[in-house]
Amino acid sequence: MFQVIRDKDNCYYNSVDGSWKPSRTGKTIKIFSPIDGQFIGMVPSMTTEEVDEVMASAKAAQKTWKETPLIERAKVLNQAAFLLREHKEEIAKVLVREIAKDIKSSIAEVERTADFLLFTADAAKQMKGEMLQADAFPGYGTNKMSFISREPLGTVLAISPFNYPVNLSTSKIAPALVGGNTVVLKPPTQGSISTLHLVRIFEMAGVPKGVLNTVTGRGSEIGDYVVTHKDVDFINFTGSTEIGQHLASISTMKPLLMELGGKDAAIVLDDADLDWAASNIVSGAFSYSGQRCTAVKRVLVDEKVGDTLVEKIKEKVDKLVVGDPFDEKTVIVPLISSASADFVEELIKDALDKGGKLLAGGKREGNTIYPTLIDHVTEEMRLAWEEPFGPVLPIIRVKDIDEAIRIANESEYGLQSSVFTKNIDKAFGIARRLEVGTVQINNKTERGPDHFPFLGVKSSGMGTQGIRYSIEAMTRPKATVLNLIDHI
Numbered sequence: 001m002f003q004v005i006r007d008k009d010n011c012y013y014n015s016v017d018g019s020w021k022p023s024r025t026g027k028t029i030k031i032f033s034p035i036d037g038q039f040i041g042m043v044p045s046m047t048t049e050e051v052d053e054v055m056a057s058a059k060a061a062q063k064t065w066k067e068t069p070l071i072e073r074a075k076v077l078n079q080a081a082f083l084l085r086e087h088k089e090e091i092a093k094v095l096v097r098e099i100a101k102d103i104k105s106s107i108a109e110v111e112r113t114a115d116f117l118l119f120t121a122d123a124a125k126q127m128k129g130e131m132l133q134a135d136a137f138p139g140y141g142t143n144k145m146s147f148i149s150r151e152p153l154g155t156v157l158a159i160s161p162f163n164y165p166v167n168l169s170t171s172k173i174a175p176a177l178v179g180g181n182t183v184v185l186k187p188p189t190q191g192s193i194s195t196l197h198l199v200r201i202f203e204m205a206g207v208p209k210g211v212l213n214t215v216t217g218r219g220s221e222i223g224d225y226v227v228t229h230k231d232v233d234f235i236n237f238t239g240s241t242e243i244g245q246h247l248a249s250i251s252t253m254k255p256l257l258m259e260l261g262g263k264d265a266a267i268v269l270d271d272a273d274l275d276w277a278a279s280n281i282v283s284g285a286f287s288y289s290g291q292r293c294t295a296v297k298r299v300l301v302d303e304k305v306g307d308t309l310v311e312k313i314k315e316k317v318d319k320l321v322v323g324d325p326f327d328e329k330t331v332i333v334p335l336i337s338s339a340s341a342d343f344v345e346e347l348i349k350d351a352l353d354k355g356g357k358l359l360a361g362g363k364r365e366g367n368t369i370y371p372t373l374i375d376h377v378t379e380e381m382r383l384a385w386e387e388p389f390g391p392v393l394p395i396i397r398v399k400d401i402d403e404a405i406r407i408a409n410e411s412e413y414g415l416q417s418s419v420f421t422k423n424i425d426k427a428f429g430i431a432r433r434l435e436v437g438t439v440q441i442n443n444k445t446e447r448g449p450d451h452f453p454f455l456g457v458k459s460s461g462m463g464t465q466g467i468r469y470s471i472e473a474m475t476r477p478k479a480t481v482l483n484l485i486d487h488i
């Protein structure tokens with residue numbers, strides 16, 4: 001068992017300049033489990049002075065870290081991957097307690113994160129600079145050459161959401177570090193204990209002093225100060241569109257990479273394999289109780305096959321196991337907070353009040369919303385447009401492909417879409433017209449594998465993540481131009 005540093009009252013410390021520091025003021029935030037409301041621990045609510053210290057340490061450490069050979073930076077990532085695998089059960093259990101993610105998905109999150117680290121270390125070693133020779137522009141000749149290498153940006157501020165505290169922190173930290181940046185990590189408050197376990201792993205893996213630091217505290221209190229801090233050179237944020245837009249409005253002249261909310265549609269054509277579509281839709285919509293940005297959040301089905309598809313979906317929804325996240329069979333877990341459950345209930349009620357047909361669920365116990373399937377959802381209902389971040393799936397029946405594309409594109413979001421059909425020509429034609437970052441043909445919407453580009457358009461994000469893409473986003477080209485004087 002490895003120890004994450006905390007005091008006798010179970011208050012965790014922050015990683016600052018290579019050591020673990022308690023709150024200087026004694027101001028802390030208590031973390032309770034969404035499963036049963038039990039107290040799990042506390043984290044410091046850091047002050048602006050404490051944040052300044054973190055930023056100064058990251059800035060100072062960057063000078064040495066960027067000169068550290070790539071092979072040494074990559075070794076830290078490889079070692080962290082090894083340690084994560086070694087401690088995956090312990091870390092997964094912390095995830096289960098803190099964010100009520102079912103045990104199978106929690107273990108998968110840790111394993112996936114270890115793979116992410118290994119792949120990032122390798123990808124960085126494959127990246128190359130380039131050389132360009134001057135050409136046709138008037139006044140320039142072949143005596144002029146630009147040697148282009150990649151430079152780190154400085155200090156990256158990483159802000160991660162509650163639903164993947166380990167994985168979505170690492171997807172920012174690893175590409176930033178391997179690119180020669182230092183990192184200040186602001187974890188989600190509900191999820192900060194899991195994240196501090198991850199940071200301890202990095203420390204054990206040999207990350208040098210000041211290279212990876214943490215700032216705990218509520219985003220609503222300390223967030224704006226951190227985001228607008230003069231020593232932050234890049235912001236990598238995953239979270240809600242509302243907060244993302246706020247950060248974009250206050251962070252002037254700082255490059256941003258943001259993955260935000262979604263309302264991913266699964267479009268099902270009349271020639272689709274309906275069994276395959278139904279399995280994908282149910283696992284896409286309900287895993288971790290729908291608390292995934294890429295969850296299938298609406299089905300747009302050709303009315304000719306609507307009844308058959310709905311019957312198949314319902315059969316699977318009825319079998320979803322609701323309950324204890326520590327049980328390997330559980331899929332439907334308590335939502336992260338009662339406010340989230342209230343919001344999901346509100347959307348369900350609105351749909352039912354306006355004529356939606358409840359086929360499954362519609363029941364709540366504490367923060368657990370039973371898997372809910374609502375048929376005959378129309379464009380007047382909020383559920384057609386808003387992101388529930390909970391286990392509720394609306395079915396919208398459409399008369400043809402054009403109507404499906406119109407409704408899919410009318411969303412403010414543009415993360416992903418699925419198209420289920422056996423006609424590959426149609427699939428590509430529809431994919432071309434959908435305003436999203438990724439179209440999945442005959443598969444649920446999902447982020448992985450993690451070396452694919454992952455991005456949202458419209459209100460779903462800015463910039464592109466994915467291993468190589470993230471390294472590129474957190475480094476910049478540096479051009480050194482050679483001018484040959486005696487050019488023959």
Ligand SMILES: NC(=O)C1=CN([C@@H]2O[C@H](COP(=O)(O)OP(=O)(O)OC[C@H]3O[C@@H](n4cnc5c(N)ncnc54)[C@H](OP(=O)(O)O)[C@@H]3O)[C@@H](O)[C@H]2O)C=CC1
Nearest residue numbers: 161162187188189218219223224239240243259260261293
């Ligand atoms: N597209 C994608 O890849 C993903 C998108 N999401 C989206 O995220 C949402 C759910 O995640 P959730 O964690 O609730 O999202 P939030 O936007 O509430 O929080 C995300 C992070 O931002 C922090 N934060 C809040 N306010 C500020 C601020 N003013 N300045 C700086 N940081 C701040 C939060 O801290 P604190 O916890 O202290 O409030 C947390 O660490 C959903 O909308 C979902 O779609 C989630 C995962 C992936």
Ligand SMILES: O=C(O)[C@H](O)COP(=O)(O)O
Nearest residue numbers: 164292293294446447448
């Ligand atoms: O945080 C999220 O919701 C993710 O970025 C989605 O990842 P997943 O598709 O692998 O669950």
